[in-house]
Structure formats: C-alpha cells, structure tokens
Amino acid sequence: MIGRDAALRTARRGGVVTVLALLGLAAIYVRALVFTPVERFQGPAQKIFYIHAPAAWAALVAFAITGILSLLYLFLKDRKLDLVAASSAEVGVAFGMVMLTTGPIWGKPIWGTWWTWDARLTSTLFIFLLFVGYLALRNAVTDPGTRAAYSAVIGIMALVLVPFIHVTVYWFRTLHPQPVLVKPSSPSLPGVMLVTLLLSIVVFTVLYVGFTMQRYALAVLRELKAEEVARAVS
Amino acid sequence: MQFPDNAGYMVAAYLVTAVIVLAYATSLFLRLRKHR
Numbered sequence: 001m002i003g004r005d006a007a008l009r010t011a012r013r014g015g016v017v018t019v020l021a022l023l024g025l026a027a028i029y030v031r032a033l034v035f036t037p038v039e040r041f042q043g044p045a046q047k048i049f050y051i052h053a054p055a056a057w058a059a060l061v062a063f064a065i066t067g068i069l070s071l072l073y074l075f076l077k078d079r080k081l082d083l084v085a086a087s088s089a090e091v092g093v094a095f096g097m098v099m100l101t102t103g104p105i106w107g108k109p110i111w112g113t114w115w116t117w118d119a120r121l122t123s124t125l126f127i128f129l130l131f132v133g134y135l136a137l138r139n140a141v142t143d144p145g146t147r148a149a150y151s152a153v154i155g156i157m158a159l160v161l162v163p164f165i166h167v168t169v170y171w172f173r174t175l176h177p178q179p180v181l182v183k184p185s186s187p188s189l190p191g192v193m194l195v196t197l198l199l200s201i202v203v204f205t206v207l208y209v210g211f212t213m214q215r216y217a218l219a220v221l222r223e224l225k226a227e228e229v230a231r232a233v234s
Numbered sequence: 235m236q237f238p239d240n241a242g243y244m245v246a247a248y249l250v251t252a253v254i255v256l257a258y259a260t261s262l263f264l265r266l267r268k269h270r
Contacts, residue, residue: 011266018259025255029248043238048247055251094258098251105247109240207255214262221269 002080007220014213021207028200036196048106050196054204055098056124060162062092062208063127066134067159070152082148083223085155086138087215089131091208096128111175119172120165127161130154144223 002010032050039046069085072078103121104114115121134154141147169178189197 008270015263015266018262022255022259029252033244033248038237040237042240044241044244045238047244051248051251091258094254098254101250101254102247105243105250109238109243211258211262214266218262218266218269221266225269 002220004221004224007217007224010213010220011217014210014215014217016210017206017213018210021203021210024199024203024206028196028203031199032196036192037190039193042110045106045109048102050200052099052102052106053197054200055095055102057201058204058208059092059095059099059128060165061205062088062095062212063131063158064162066092066131066155067162070155071159073148073152074156079144079148079223082144082152083219084212084216086135086151087212087219089134089151089155090215091211093128093131093135094211095204095208096131100125100128107175116175118174118176119168120174120176123161123165123168127158127165130158130161134158 028050032047036047036050038044066085066089069081069088073081073085103124107116108114131154134151137154138147138151141150168174169176
C-alpha cells in the first residue's frame with residue numbers, strides 16, 4: 001500500500017483529471033443537445049443515448065476491473081489490489097445509477113413503459129444490486145483480510161456477468177436495442193452522431209479514472225488512519 | 235420536419251445525470267477533505 005504523501009498526490013491528480021472530465025462532460029452536453037441532429041423517428045429523446053450508453057460502458061468497465069483485480073487479489077494478497085477494486089466498485093455504482101435512471105427515462109417515450117423485466121434490463125439491475133451488496137459487505141466486515149477476501153469473491157462472481165450482459169440482446173428476446181458500436185459489423189450510426197457517442201465514451205472513461213484515483217486515495221488515507229488508531233490503542 | 239414531442243424526457247435525463255455525477259464528485263471532495 002502507498003504512504004500518506006503518495007495518497008495525497010494521487011488525490012490531487014485525480015481531482016485534476018475529474019475537473020477536466022467534468023469540463024469535457026459540459027462540452028458533450030453542448031455538442032449533443034445543440035450540434036447533434038435530432039433523430040427523425042425517436043425525436044429529442046434519442047439524445048439520451050449519448051449519456052446512457054457511455055454511463056453503461058463506464059459502469060461495466062468499472063465492474064469488470066473490480067472483478068479482475070479481485071481475482072488477482074486472491075492470488076497475490078496485495079492490499080493495493082483490494083483497495084483499487086473497491087474504489088472501482090463504488091465508482092461503478094455511481095455510473096450504474098446514471099445508467100439505470102436514464103434508461104427508463106428513454107424507455108417511457110420510446111417503448112411506452114419505464115421498465116420491462118427482460119434479460120438485458122434484469123441482468124443489469126442484478127449486477128448493480130450485487131455491487132451495492134459488495135459495498136454494504138465492505139462496511140459490515142471490520143477485519144481487512146476477511147473483508148478483502150469476501151468482497152473479492154463477489155467481485156469475481158460479478159465479472160462473469162459482464163460479458164453475459166453484453167450478449168443478452170442476442171441470446172434473448174428483448175426490447176433493448178442491439179449494440180451500435182461493440183459488434184462484429186461496422187457501427188450503425190450516422191457520422192455526426194457516432195462522433196458525439198465516441199467523445200462521450202472518452203469523457204465518461206476519463207471521469208471514471210479521475211473518480212477512481214480520488215476514491216483509491218481516500219481508501220488509503222482511511223486505512224492509514226485506522227492503523228494509526230489501532231497502534232495508539234495497543 | 236416533424237419530430238415526436240418528447241424533449242422533456244431528454245431534459246430530465248441530462249439533469250439527472252448532472253445531479254448524480256456532481257453529487258458523487260462533491261461527495262469525494264468532502265470525504266477527502268476530512269482526511270487531509
């Protein structure tokens with residue numbers, strides 16, 4: 001694990017990355033709302049796609065990274081891996097909230113319903129709740145080693161779900177649209193819309209990095225303080 | 235060209251996203267400040 005000074009440096013750098021990403025997000029709002037054309041059949045609600053899909057991307061990347069780091073933790077027992085995994089999980093839950101609120105807001109005008117219990121939506125809600133449970137578990141277990149091992153198991157279970165969520169739209173009958181970007185054939189979006197989507201994915205990815213750096217620094221500072229208190233008591 | 239009248243949903247989604255992202259960024263900032 002890194003020391004206090006390094007954690008504070010990581011927090012500062014993460015803060016800078018986050019501010020840059022937030023400025024990028026503001027630019028995405030302007031580009032999507034003002035300069036990207038309205039889709040003919042779905043109308044203005046289609047523009048929800050430019051924040052919903054990148055938020056879903058960021059959430060699933062966060063969950064996948066948590067899973068991979070959890071797997072590595074069980075082999076290497078490096079506390080740093082556990083803390084980065086937990087940081088990534090919390091950031092993933094934040095992006096998951098964006099994904100799970102903007103999706104139904106798009107679904108109501110386009111599908112005529114806020115929610116449907118099909119494979120894509122249900123599995124997405126399931127992985128989100130799994131990570132809410134992951135965070136609750138981390139708060140409930142006090143011993144760092146036990147906490148890391150238990151949460152690593154949940155992280156690995158969730159990792160299996162990530163590729164499954166991607167293929168649900170192919171394997172099951174679902175209302176959810178098929179991927180427009182991550183698929184074997186070329187992207188099915190006109191140029192201007194595709195550029196807006198790609199830029200938004202970049203901004204959400206940078207935002208994920210900035211948030212995770214800050215959250216990791218916070219986790220390290222908390223651990224150092226807990227160790228300090230334990231030393232003072234003993 | 236006539237489009238479906240659903241701009242309210244678009245505005246709601248962009249507002250909700252801004253609120254969640256800014257709330258999380260603020261939460262991180264405040265939690266980190268406590269440990270500095």
